[in-house]
Amino acid sequence: MNDPLWNDLTAIFREVLDDDALTLGETTSAKDVAGWDSITHVLLVVAVEKKFRVKFTAGEIQKLQNVGELAALIRRRLAKPA
């Protein structure tokens, strides 16, 4: 997928999850990735917020179901900061 946002997300996931071969899809969720537990979830959110210079609310973070929803949330926030 040649999308800068998607490429950045993949790089973040690979670094946090320590898996250079990890590939992400719209529906990829914690169930599909070894090591993606609640702690890793928070580390991913922190890394995403830092990279894209955005801030999510607690409710938004807890509602995220998969990578596609995270990407959509980043796009919304970049288009219209909270």
Place this chain on the structure above:
Amino acid sequence: MELDGLNFLVFLGCVAGLQATLPARARAALLLGASLVFYALVSLPWLVLLLGLCLVNFAAASHLGRAGRPGGRTLVFTTTILLDLLVLIGFKYLPGIEAWLPATPTGGIWRIAVPLGLSYFTFQMVACVTDAYRETWQPEGGFRDFALFGLFFPQITSGPIPRAGSLLPQLRAGGAPTAPDRLAGLRMIALGFFKKFVVASRLSEYVTDIFNQPPAGNFVPSLLAAGFNVMQLYADFSGYVDIAIGSARFLGIRLDPNFDHPFSATSVSGFWRRWHMTLSFWLRDYLFMPLVIRLRNGGKPGIAAATIFTFAICGIWHGATWPFLLFGVAQGVAMALELLTKSWRTRMIRGLPERLVDRLGNVWVLVFFMLSEIMFRSTTLPQALTLYRHLFHLRLSGGIGGLLGAQPYSMALDGLAIAAWLGVDYLYDRTTDRATPWFVALCATLILLLGCVGSANFIYAAF
């Protein structure tokens, strides 16, 4: 009525018989009626209390789940959660102030009992209202279904803690058990009774003796008691939950699993994803995540602090004593250390065979849990410290009696019970529907030959 009694089996059989004869539309009402009778036999006033709480939580969840974002959401959510927690805390921790209360009119002291299953019930209610507030679950159906969800008799006393999204639709349908459901349920119930009466009850005698008075001059009895303590707790709790899940399955209702081979975990955090899973996941979703999200800018130290706090609460939930608090804090600290040292450990083990790393992880989990469970089992801090002192005072004296700390005959029966557990566990995974009667007969025979019926209470009923 306790799940591990013959009268419960008769009760379950009657409910299943009626369920088979009633039309589908009447089955949910039957399950609710059975749950009300089951709890009324425990205590009628407590049943009224739980029904009242069900009504309040149902009204709150319905309000929060209504389309159009009605006003006062945060107020309704906060008030309901506070009420749930106040009732739980009141019943659970007020007994600690019994000694401070004035004498009763007859000159005695007040006794405040905790309604059976109140903790699990409260967790269910808090989850429903929170999910409705977060808009991740939409309440469906009426109060009858919600009350059945709150009071469903196989799980109310000991969990597993169900989520409305998976259990409520099943209960609304009233259960339609197939023959494989009935047989799978029977196998689980038989396994649960076996674990409870052959393993947990038998080992409890030795553990209780040694914890009450660890023999001086020899560390082996304390070590054995610490090991047996873990086995007893696992057999007791997982056995009771097997009976609960098996009973529900017998009625065509699938409850979430609560244990998944916990000692195959290679880390303490992995262990808690396999042990008392429904409580762990509840703590994760409704305490840890809201907390850690707010502390996330603190990086790994912030996450470590949230982990320790969550498990300290988990410890205190078991009881307001120092040993329970320290047990919880120890779990949190172990997980925090695993998090903070992860990169360093990854570098250290690079190049080592994966199987070796996994086995080392298994040993770490087992030793850590065995040592921390001493705290869990002890009623006072001095009792735990005495056992630790005997455990680490590596002396050997007193011949075979000193080594075992009990009569060799009793110890041989304990060993036999553990060996039988391994065998029954092996067969359970391989028993087909056709072979189910044989498996049930084997468990019954072993209970008759090796069981200690009525000698130990269900440990988790106290929580």
